[in-house]
Amino acid sequence: MIPTRLLEDKVVVVTGSSSGIGAAVALACAQHGASAVILHHLDSTTEPAARAVQSQVEAAGAATSLVSGDIADQSTASALVAAGIAYGRIDVLVSNAGICPFHAFLDLPAPLWARVQDVNLTGAFYAVQAVANVMANQVPRGGSIVAVSSISALMGGGEQCHYTPTKAGLRSLMESCAIALGGLGIRWTIETDLNREDLGVEGKRERMIARVPLGRLGVPDDVAQPVVFFASDMARYCTGASLLVDGGVAISLQ
DSSP: OOOSSSTTOOEESSSSSSSHHHHHHHHHHHTOOOOOOEEEESSGHHHHHHHHHHHHHTTTTTTTEESSSSSSSHHHHHHHHHHHHTOOOEEEEEEOOOOOOOOOSOEEEEEEEHHHHHIIIIHHHHHHHHHHHHHHSSOOOEEEEEEEOGGGGTTTTTOTTTTTTHHHHHHHHHHHHHHHHHTTTTEEEEEEOOOOOTTTTTTHHHHHHHOOSSSSSHHHHHHHHOOOOOHHHGTTOOOOOEEETTHHHHHTTO
16 A cells, blocks of 8 residues: 555654745655754745745644754754654655856856855765765664755756756766765665746746647646655665656657
8 A cells, every 4th residue: 555644653854845846845855754854945035935934834734943044054964864864763854955147157156156056065964974974873763865956957058057967967977976875774765856047038938838749837846745755765775866846848858
């Protein structure tokens, strides 16, 4: 029988969960029986949104903790781990935090390049390494780590020259981690989402929809539900796997 609550009594850490995909993932985890969800938000400007997500998650039945900080700072990963251990263990990490400030390549400032690398790739490394060390030593050991990447890991973007390398790098990082730590019972999966376009530009939404074989743009819950599957024991023989959740865009462009 297929269980209806795939994350019963599991402790889940979700980074970048004050809005969008991260918020949908946190809520979906609670709805699937997670006993605790540790939410991460970047700074005080996102706190109201993070508190709103926290209220929704608690209403769905999970205990929560908020961890404020910069994911590009290694101390934030330590704080996330401490919050998880306070609930007894960490069963799942969903590494979702990321930024994509669009900018033309020829005058792309070096500080912006560095900031995107620090948040999207180095920050993911810090979180994954910190949680993996916990999973490797807890009893019973092991767990599941899901990284939310992007279709940009597979194809370029004219105003994303600083962004797409981080998503390709994240894909490579997860595949390497699957090899390095598979023997410790830690599973790794890359969950990709729709490219984060600025849909406010006139005509861009229509052009984007025209590229999607399913005929609509994705919503955060379209990514959250596959994340729950990979985080659960239903995917216990999946590791180093990559799943496109793009409405068929990649196939249509081949």
